Amino acid sequence: MDNIFTRYSRQLLFWPEGKVSQEQLSKKTVTIIGIGALGTALANHLVRAGIKELRIVDRDIVEESNLQRQMLFDEQDARNHIPKAIAAKQKLSAINSAVKIxxxxxxxxxxxxxxxxxxxDLILDGTDNMRIRYLINDISIKLAIPWIYGGVVHSRGMTTTIIPNKTPCFRCLFPNIETGHAETCDTVGVLSTVVHIIASYQATEALKLLIEDTEALREEMIQLDVWKNDFDEFPFQNSLNKECPCCQKRNFDFLNMKHSAQLISSLCGRDSIQIAPMNEAITLNFDDIITRWSNIGKIEKTPYLLRMKYDDYQLSLFKNGRLLIHGTTDTMIAKRLYSTLVGE
Incomplete structure (x- = not known):
């Protein structure tokens, strides 16, 4: 590894305790859930800063529409349909090989x-899915791991830091999951600059937590609109719900939610359905699948997935049995395709 006095020289000058702070940082592990717009910016900051280990989680593959705002991906990743977690790992390892990805x-x-x-030591929110955020909140409270919420859409963004046993939790602030049709990046767009502003706030708070400079932590939730030049702070600390089912009563409703043998979900605004078997022991033999699909359509095989055009649908099948079906939002069609092409 590069001498820390060279690689991290500007940080060492800044840190409250210089080398001691950098050594603290170098022992920390962070998980980022969602390696899209926010997630790639967060990962870039943390890997360059020199944490010990970064875990990156994403279910999707790189597409051309991602390139406008998802900073770790390029045209080659999109052409080759590389899973986002893999493409991000390749870029991040080239940035700082000392960090375990x-x-x-x-x-x-x-x-x-x-x-x-x-x-x-910390969970960072890079997802665009509210249900996943409630799940992150449950596991955060259960395992006493802090997490930092972040969300962006259009030219607006917001973020706050949730520390178990010290701050209100996400469910204190948002007691019930929204069931309406909220705006998404796919329906109203998103400005790339607001992504980086919110990710930078998240990453800054992350660094404060990781070097244990708790006095510097922001206590408010911030919300901003970069196009309209609005900036607001909300007293998040005053949002504690003494009857909160999660942080007060420790009822982890989202973590304990029961599912059928298959988890079916729509990919936000993308005319796509995902079907994932809940049995984690599944590992598909791609050669068997290729034999079965050989008379159906042209198959593209990568180390991570199989892709095939079938009727009006683009299929992406992963080794764990997870299937992305592009071209429909009809769950019945998706289940029929899965049963026909993959099995039960």
């Missing part, structure tokens, strides 16, 4: 989140 090409769910985040 652990990739998970996974859909985070009730079955796997505890194994993924256990042993982490």
């Amino acid at each position: 652990v990739d998970y090409i996974e859909d985070v769910n009730t079955n796997n989140i505890e194994a993924i985040v256990s042993g982490s």
